[in-house]
Amino acid sequence: MKFIYLIIASSILFPANSYAHELPDLGDVSQATITPHQERQIGLQIMRQIRADPSYLDDPEIASYLSNLGHKLIANSDETRAEQSFEFFAIQDSSINAFALPGGFMGFNSGLIIAAQSESELAAVMSHEIAHVTQKHLARMIAGQKFDMIKSLTALAVAIIAARSSPQASQAILIASQASAIQSKLDFTRKHEKEADRIGLSILLDAGFEPQGMSSFFERLQRAGRFHENGAPSYLRTHPITYERIADIQNRIREMPYRQVSDSIDFLLVRAKLRALQGKPHDAVEQFKSRLDEKRYTNEAVERYGYIQALLRDKKNNQANNELAHLYQILQSDSSASILTNHPLGKTVRVENKNVIAGAMIETLSASVKLANGRIPEAFDIYKTALKIYPQHRALIHGYAHALIQNKQTETALEFINKQLLRIPNDPQLFSLQAQCYALLDDRMLKHRALAESYMLKGHYAAAIDQLQTALQNSNGNFYQLSSVEARLKQIQALKAEEDKEK
Numbered sequence: 216m217k218f219i220y221l222i223i224a225s226s227i228l229f230p231a232n233s234y235a236h237e238l239p240d241l242g243d244v245s246q247a248t249i250t251p252h253q254e255r256q257i258g259l260q261i262m263r264q265i266r267a268d269p270s271y272l273d274d275p276e277i278a279s280y281l282s283n284l285g286h287k288l289i290a291n292s293d294e295t296r297a298e299q300s301f302e303f304f305a306i307q308d309s310s311i312n313a314f315a316l317p318g319g320f321m322g323f324n325s326g327l328i329i330a331a332q333s334e335s336e337l338a339a340v341m342s343h344e345i346a347h348v349t350q351k352h353l354a355r356m357i358a359g360q361k362f363d364m365i366k367s368l369t370a371l372a373v374a375i376i377a378a379r380s381s382p383q384a385s386q387a388i389l390i391a392s393q394a395s396a397i398q399s400k401l402d403f404t405r406k407h408e409k410e411a412d413r414i415g416l417s418i419l420l421d422a423g424f425e426p427q428g429m430s431s432f433f434e435r436l437q438r439a440g441r442f443h444e445n446g447a448p449s450y451l452r453t454h455p456i457t458y459e460r461i462a463d464i465q466n467r468i469r470e471m472p473y474r475q476v477s478d479s480i481d482f483l484l485v486r487a488k489l490r491a492l493q494g495k496p497h498d499a500v501e502q503f504k505s506r507l508d509e510k511r512y513t514n515e516a517v518e519r520y521g522y523i524q525a526l527l528r529d530k531k532n533n534q535a536n537n538e539l540a541h542l543y544q545i546l547q548s549d550s551s552a553s554i555l556t557n558h559p560l561g562k563t564v565r566v567e568n569k570n571v572i573a574g575a576m577i578e579t580l581s582a583s584v585k586l587a588n589g590r591i592p593e594a595f596d597i598y599k600t601a602l603k604i605y606p607q608h609r610a611l612i613h614g615y616a617h618a619l620i621q622n623k624q625t626e627t628a629l630e631f632i633n634k635q636l637l638r639i640p641n642d643p644q645l646f647s648l649q650a651q652c653y654a655l656l657d658d659r660m661l662k663h664r665a666l667a668e669s670y671m672l673k674g675h676y677a678a679a680i681d682q683l684q685t686a687l688q689n690s691n692g693n694f695y696q697l698s699s700v701e702a703r704l705k706q707i708q709a710l711k712a713e714e715d716k717e718k
Contacts, residue, residue, distance in 0.1 A: 258318025487521030
């Protein structure tokens with residue numbers, strides 16, 4: 216496993232496995248002069264670079280799960296402030312890490328989610344990160360340096376991404392971005408990490424998870440750090456998670472009521488999906504097959520789900536269809552796993568409200584398998600039935616719209632997309648699909664208008680402006696549409712001017 220990615224920027228981005236650095240004592244919260252708006256703008260600038268990188272996991276099911284888990288923790292925290300917004304996302308990387316950015320953005324590596332041996336462990340990492348945000352640790356750090364590090368923060372986002380393919384290159388970027396100068400200002404006091412541990416434990420307990428998840432995960436990271444010591448950077452060797460810090464967490468846990476919490480089926484399916492996306496497709500298939508053959512699993516339905524995902528990725532579509540039938544048989548015979556609503560053969564399995572994400576994930580996979588095998592009517596039936604039960608599940612929405620477009624039902628697709636945009640107008644993928652429809656209908660003006668909205672929602676103001684200007688050049692003479700594009704162009708130009716001014 217790669218432990219370099221994100222650890223390079225650990226002193227700035229507060230990785231959840233903070234065996235690299237402790238934070239400096241920046242004084243009381245009253246010393247922070249950076250406003251929530253300024254903090255959010257810094258975070259947005261960094262997120263634009265992260266979203267543009269292929270490592271950004273733009274998967275609505277994984278994002279939905281992380282968001283649901285994060286907001287469950289936030290809802291049970293007395294520390295969160297009404298004005299603080301949060302956004303949770305995943306990075307496709309096998310290294311074990313997570314990080315908080317300015318403005319409440321929180322990233323989680325796929326490797327960390329897979330490495331978490333229970334949902335309580337993942338929730339513990341997330342609680343720790345939420346505590347860093349609610350206590351304004353990062354805002355205080357930026358304010359304490361009087362904005363000297365803002366450009367470095369943005370450059371560090373590039374370093375984070377570069378570390379995936381070239382640790383040497385990322386180290387060079389780190390130095391060029393003056394991060395070494397920032398690092399030299401760190402005193403490695405444990406105040407903020409201990410504070411995040413303390414508040415994170417409280418959030419974890421209040422949300423109904425096992426508080427033991429925090430100590431167990433940190434202990435495992437500490438052992439991993441020792442195991443990889445020879446290949447680790449010097450700061451990783453000299454600044455591990457300390458025994459003192461783990462002992463402090465364990466002492467706090469002893470005072471808390473013991474509880475044992477079962478993992479949600481959502482958590483298990485998301486981990487299985489991420490495992491299916493890791494490494495080479497053939498290797499992923501073989502790993503799932505081996506575990507199934509040797510019965511090395513705790514939930515066969517979950518393991519079959521991951522196996523089917525891996526088979527689809529490896530283009531073994533017919534085999535995936537056979538395994539799908541097997542998966543449905545398992546689910547129908549196990550009442551404890553009743554998470555489905557629509558069997559492709561017309562059979563029904565009872566739905567449990569707590570498994571809404573899981574049921575929709577199975578239906579989305581089922582439709583994908585049917586499409587991959589050219590069984591279009593079956594796929595459309597699954598989409599239509601599932602969307603009646605899970606109308607807000609974005610993977611189903613995107614999948615159905617894309618399937619309609621691919622099967623030359625452009626007008627039906629456009630009608631469906633426009634209806635969805637009335638409910639969820641902040642979905643860039645829907646605008647991208649809308650643009651595809653307009654392109655097929657040869658409406659260039661509305662095509663570029665839709666692309667502009669997609670770019671706008673991703674925070675790319677300049678690209679959105681270019682698309683709107685192109686839309687005006689392709690005007691079809693419709694006065695209402697022309698006026699709408701012109702008005703939108705002025706709005707985005709004003710936003711970009713404001714952003715440039717803040718820079």
